[in-house]
Amino acid sequence: MAMSTTTERNKILEILKEEQSFYLISHMQPDGDSIGSLLAIGEALRNYGKEVKMFTPNLVPQKYLFLQGAELVSQEVLLDDYSKTVIVLDSSDLERLSYFTDTVTKCKKVINIDHHVTNQNFGTYNLVEVEAAATGEIIYGLLKDLEIPLSKTVAESLYVAIATDTGSFKYENTTPATHRVASSLLEYGLNPGALSQKIFDERSLPFFMILKEALAGLEIYEEGKIALSTLSKDIRERCGATPGDLEGIVNYTRDIEGVELGILFYVEGSSEVKVGFRSKMVDVSELAGRLNGGGHARAAGCRLYEDYETVKQKVLEEAKNILNKPPV
């Protein structure tokens, strides 16, 4: 497990105080925590008199473009001065930086700030706090220690980072410290209602069309304990759905009252099916593992190279087996 020492943390604080210019980068397929953390530390360091350049391997998603500074994030590899320190945010390893990996590796000093338990400690200095609900929570602590006063927009970026990585304080990773930080951030005059509407509730029309199809195809097994649905490639194309529009659809299968295990089949071709698993109590990482997949106890998946009917029968059989095991 990745851990950081006080010495390393102090060294990082020293570098942030003493150096004048930084590169900041967060991971590919950016989420609210990676973008919020990037923008927050970026603006805070600028307010502190530093020069920063911000990068992500993919575009900032539409729904985070309202955050101040989002327009300054570049997808071009403009890290041309290898003597500068690069701060890598929310990335468990350097591969998550996609086509930026090589260039980042060339920089003299790499500061690795992350909360993932799988973090590879790839930095020259590592600040990995696995008990933090979000990288944004770690950034908040760093800025406090640096005695950099937060602006309202820095607070807003940190709030988005923390709120998105905790599903608005719903996930198990939410701790008393998470709420304490959220409390301090709201003191800057944030409007949690308007922010939450932007980052949580709003989804695209194709998402809702896909949801309709998923609900129309719902099948219930094992006296209501298993719910499954199937999305063909054809349906996804007809709805004009991008991969982002499919995000979260599988959750609805699990959220049905009485259901223990939700399954969503994405038919990719005549002999390829992607399968998503969600559960309330049963260990779906074990279920996925038996089918050459992986994941977490409550959210996992696999990919099987057979026709849909064969895959469905195989998955259902294993799902029934796992249901009869004691919960974890």
Add this chain to the structure above:
Amino acid sequence: MAMSTTTERNKILEILKEEQSFYLISHMQPDGDSIGSLLAIGEALRNYGKEVKMFTPNLVPQKYLFLQGAELVSQEVLLDDYSKTVIVLDSSDLERLSYFTDTVTKCKKVINIDHHVTNQNFGTYNLVEVEAAATGEIIYGLLKDLEIPLSKTVAESLYVAIATDTGSFKYENTTPATHRVASSLLEYGLNPGALSQKIFDERSLPFFMILKEALAGLEIYEEGKIALSTLSKDIRERCGATPGDLEGIVNYTRDIEGVELGILFYVEGSSEVKVGFRSKMVDVSELAGRLNGGGHARAAGCRLYEDYETVKQKVLEEAKNILNKPPV
């Protein structure tokens, strides 16, 4: 606007300390805040050596039955000793106590604890804190002042009260104080993941079937700014939906990207249509008002006694008018 004085608050604290036995009651059609507040103050007072009897005019909803003490809440009017103090929770007026109103009025002392801005100050003593996100937040403060140590189950009830009334800290009523209280409650070892799954994500199968129908009937107007759908009585019956299963369906019309105003028509008969409005920025209380309805700026409704087509045209026309007004 309802307000309380420090004197009144102190008097309430004195009564809670000195008297030995209390009736506790919260409002009809109970929600998470009314149930959570009731159970929290009930168990806390019992732990403090007091005798309590708890009442609600309707059954505790299924999803809150896991809370400790839920089985002790009675729907029978067993308040037979009028010399006792009755504590009314989360109710803006005595009518919200339904068939309990008369009996409660007969009690010698009524303590009114609430956070609704519309509270009628009906109590002998009133503790109305309109800036509190939930009545649970007020109860937390009271228990602190009484120096009653919280148990894990009291903390759990208070957490449910606050989380449900803020939509898991998403609504505008969430304040820095709300998060501070949540932080303290989690310190009692609560599992926010498991609790949130129980109180937020899980919905009945009929709910999802109704959602499917609502999405299937989606119509988009004004270049994507208005989304509407219609649920006939027939569809609701076919899905086996209770009124509770319809809760929240209207929100999905508003949550579509680009939509400013979401509308859901519930056809009640050949000349009766109930209409729900949700918005991001426009004032739907004004829209509802023009149609003899009412509500809040972002959530309102009305009931019109004409045939569906006439109602739909009338509502759409007013909706288009309101869209062209500046936001509030």
